[in-house]
Amino acid sequence: MAEEVSSQMNSLSISETNPSSSATISLVSGDDIVFKVEPTIAKEMETVQSFIDETDGKITTIPLPNISSHDLPYVIEYCEKSIAGKITKEFEAEFVKKLNNEEVKELFLAANYLNIKKLLDFLSQVIADRIANKSVEYVRRYFGIENDFTPEEEAKLREELAWTFTGVDPDDEDEN
Amino acid sequence: MKNNKSDNNYSNDYLFYEILVRIFTALHVADLAKASMVCKAWNVASRAPVLWKTLDLNELGMDVPLRLYAWFGEHSSKKMTQILKYASSLGGENISCLIFNYYVYLTDEHLISIAERTPNLKRVVLPITGNISKIGIEIAMRSWGGIESITVTEMFNNANFLNAVGKYCKNIVSLKFTCLFEQYHAEAIVNYTPNLRTLSIRHFLVSMRGLCHVLNSLEHLEVVNLCHCLITDLLEGSFQDYSIEDLRERVDFSCELIICKENSCLRCTNRLRNDRGRPSYENMEDIWREDEIESLAH
Structure with a gap:
């Protein structure tokens, strides 16, 4: 469903057609791949919907510079299921099975950018599940975060948090 | 790609x-x-x-043994103190609802550690087991002077607790008793919580005289939950049980009563056969959690 477009497509194309017609919407990923979707999908993506509303529906090509062509199909898949009312536990379990840690984070940021509430809630839980019962070091590695506490601050926190260091899962490096 | x-x-x-x-x-x-x-x-x-609006210690994300008197030992008990101190260092003034762990044995140190750090608490759900001194209760209830709602359990079912509530907590509007409700409870709440609006005494033995006193005296009462209760009084050495109709005949009250279908309620039938309004600890966790009044369930 993706088609390559030339770089001048980066500028917005303004449709002259009647806004009430059900023309498809083109979502353009950060790496300039166009995804054509049904206009109803915008209802799930608040950021896209408000973009359309602000221009009275005249704009049907929407650039999404923060979202890659790798992530966008996942987002579209989830939204289409959501519109069809087919988000089930089974679907979500299958959906998340396909994603590695890096992709979960990317999708979370995409969902945040597009303001897709259901997907955000779902991915929050997925991330929470993946860092639950893991060590602080694991979480830092998972998110690529640098420890910016001073050694003194770190030592104090370790003392106060001694109770969390018992019964932690061994770090599971194979997950990625 | x-x-x-x-x-x-x-x-x-x-x-x-x-x-x-x-x-x-x-x-x-x-x-x-x-x-x-x-x-x-x-x-x-x-x-x-x-x-941090609600600190639910049943959601610790740690392995707490699912039996009463859990973490009774010194090491585990200290761990609980650390948890309470750290959680309240993050959430402290923002914690408005505190739900103790059902299984963990509560000590003075736990209670005081958390009470002194949660000055804006509005609702507390007390645990089932522990040992709290009179001083511990005094310090806690003084810290929680603005509290509005309490779930009382057997371990706090005593005069020290009720007196401390009366002395420090003037804003109580909602009480749930997960323990027997006797006449002295009725007298205490009539004296100490005159603005009570919601009362729940589900699934336990309730004194008929006490209930009448409460319904007669607490004029702000809006709703009383008596689901699965056994209303009774000790008369000349034997228990006399009463129905809700008996209660309505004796007291003229305007608040809403929440009741189960006495004669066809499976829970009540089982209870009368088994425990006469004194449920065993194995059955208590559900009773402690559930309530037909939503604000008292957790």
């Missing part, structure tokens, strides 16, 4: 405050505490007020 967003390395300020808070809402207490030591940005986010 390769992801080409090479600039997307999750540096400390990349995951914004709101995003972190959204993820943190799905974490248990222990994982949230660990998140607070990941980096400074995470530490700030882990203190977000929205994360």
